Amino acid sequence: MRIIVHKTKCQGHARCSAQAPDVFKLDDEGYILPGDIEVAEGQQLLASRGARSCPERALELDPTPAARVVPDAIEPRVWRA
Amino acid sequence: MTINAVPDHVPPEMVRDFSLFTSPGMASTPNGDPHAAVACVHAGPPIFYSPYNTRDGRGTWVITRAADQRRVLQDAETFSSHRSIFSSALGENWPMIPLELDPPAHGVFRSLLNPLLSPKRVVVLEPKVRERAITLILRIAASGTSCDVMKDFAFPFTVSIFLRLLGLPDHRLDTFVGWAKDLLHGDDVKRPAAARTIVAFIDELATKRRKEPVDDFMTFIIQAQVEGRRLTEEEVRGIGVLVFIAGLDTVAAAIGFGLAYLARNIKDQDLLRREPDRIVLAAEELLRAYPSVQIIRVATKDIDFEGAPIRKGDYVSCAAMIANRDPAEFECPNTVDLAREDNRHAAFGYGPHRCLGSHLARREIVIGLEEWLARIPAFRIQNATAPITSGGHLFGIENLILDWS
Ligand code: HEM
Ligand code: SF4
Numbered sequence: 098m099r100i101i102v103h104k105t106k107c108q109g110h111a112r113c114s115a116q117a118p119d120v121f122k123l124d125d126e127g128y129i130l131p132g133d134i135e136v137a138e139g140q141q142l143l144a145s146r147g148a149r150s151c152p153e154r155a156l157e158l159d160p161t162p163a164a165r166v167v168p169d170a171i172e173p174r175v176w177r178a
Numbered sequence: 179m180t181i182n183a184v185p186d187h188v189p190p191e192m193v194r195d196f197s198l199f200t201s202p203g204m205a206s207t208p209n210g211d212p213h214a215a216v217a218c219v220h221a222g223p224p225i226f227y228s229p230y231n232t233r234d235g236r237g238t239w240v241i242t243r244a245a246d247q248r249r250v251l252q253d254a255e256t257f258s259s260h261r262s263i264f265s266s267a268l269g270e271n272w273p274m275i276p277l278e279l280d281p282p283a284h285g286v287f288r289s290l291l292n293p294l295l296s297p298k299r300v301v302v303l304e305p306k307v308r309e310r311a312i313t314l315i316l317r318i319a320a321s322g323t324s325c326d327v328m329k330d331f332a333f334p335f336t337v338s339i340f341l342r343l344l345g346l347p348d349h350r351l352d353t354f355v356g357w358a359k360d361l362l363h364g365d366d367v368k369r370p371a372a373a374r375t376i377v378a379f380i381d382e383l384a385t386k387r388r389k390e391p392v393d394d395f396m397t398f399i400i401q402a403q404v405e406g407r408r409l410t411e412e413e414v415r416g417i418g419v420l421v422f423i424a425g426l427d428t429v430a431a432a433i434g435f436g437l438a439y440l441a442r443n444i445k446d447q448d449l450l451r452r453e454p455d456r457i458v459l460a461a462e463e464l465l466r467a468y469p470s471v472q473i474i475r476v477a478t479k480d481i482d483f484e485g486a487p488i489r490k491g492d493y494v495s496c497a498a499m500i501a502n503r504d505p506a507e508f509e510c511p512n513t514v515d516l517a518r519e520d521n522r523h524a525a526f527g528y529g530p531h532r533c534l535g536s537h538l539a540r541r542e543i544v545i546g547l548e549e550w551l552a553r554i555p556a557f558r559i560q561n562a563t564a565p566i567t568s569g570g571h572l573f574g575i576e577n578l579i580l581d582w583s
Pocket of ligand 2: 108109112114127128152155
């Protein structure tokens, strides 16, 4: 699972890291670090809860995780209607 | 009260007889529930014009949906917070910082101040906060089986945290509580007098720290640099005054409304006392159901918003108590559910001005509830007394007499 971080929308509520401190890392001012987050197995529940807790909607659950991970060679485009 | 004519550009059908100052339940009301009273706007349109919706009697647009409030508050270019509310009451014109600055200047000061109240920093402040809560509650427990929560606990608690933040000793606590009371609740004579006293105090403290720096908030501010220069006296004052007033009534009201709810809902009270791990989540729900702040912005240009012709200079109100009761955002918004998850409430605002003290405020509220429930047995609202609630710019509760006899 992957979380897309819209850094410019982050206003430092720190609700994400209150839910899942290991997933959502904040800088010294208390705002989310830039860069999308690849979530490890076992942390997915906490991570999605953290993403859903952002008041600014700065965190987006990537809706197509497989498409990003699975290379085209294995899953040719034609298979997807 | 000044009666304001509705501006010509406001279509008459968009005007509603509703205001956070004058609607039923907004004036001081015994046993009132002003938050439930404002929730009624969700039966109406997403935006309307309220002809009287500020302390000085001006009209505002009222944004009711949480999603639209986010849009307004995230767009500081179109919706400015430059108003000089505090200084204009003194016939002066300097901004409270960072509240009354717009980007990009806002961001410069915000970055400077963020580390002082960041989640990390709050962990360091926490032991002192707890110590203050325990001292006050032990004193209350030792002196009887009832108390006036606002006077005896909530207010002195928040004022003393402010003193700690500024590195000031507690022996002047009563003086500060007096100033804060006059400033926030005084009449037209006491309020400006208290404002002047507080400004003079902040100026004096800054002068002292310039001469003799110590390791505290004020020393940090006067030694700090923005854009390669020191802060001006006016900027130091703008920060000091804001930090003084922003964290007193707001936190006190949150504790007061929270304890009033628990006093009336014994089951929830017992549950939190038995399982204090639930308090962190419960505090979020209490902040959602009983937030205290109505935010006002000024339009910097003409804009049509959800069918409303907002014109440059119009006031736009984003009341947290309205956003937090939006059924599109919260399931059963008028039900208090202390185990509510995904609680993205608006108590601390949205956008770049998101409450700088939110991390500290959350800890103060959680610690206040934890220590109260650990030390005070089952409490109720004392017979034959009635807490008095009020609406307005800042919702509040007074005369909350709790009894555990
Ligand atoms: C439950 C308690 C509190 C509530 C409900 C609250 C609410 C708010 C809200 C809604 C705003 C946004 C105002 C706007 O956008 O115009 C705000 C801003 C602010 N608050 Fe709080 N507040 C609380 C406690 C505190 C505390 C304890 C402090 C300081 C120690 C504090 C300091 C500030 C400051 C400095 C700002 C201005 C931030 C900026 O403009 O960038 N607040 N607060
Ligand atoms: S909850 Fe949202 S706004 Fe808050 S720190 Fe996390 S990403 Fe930023």
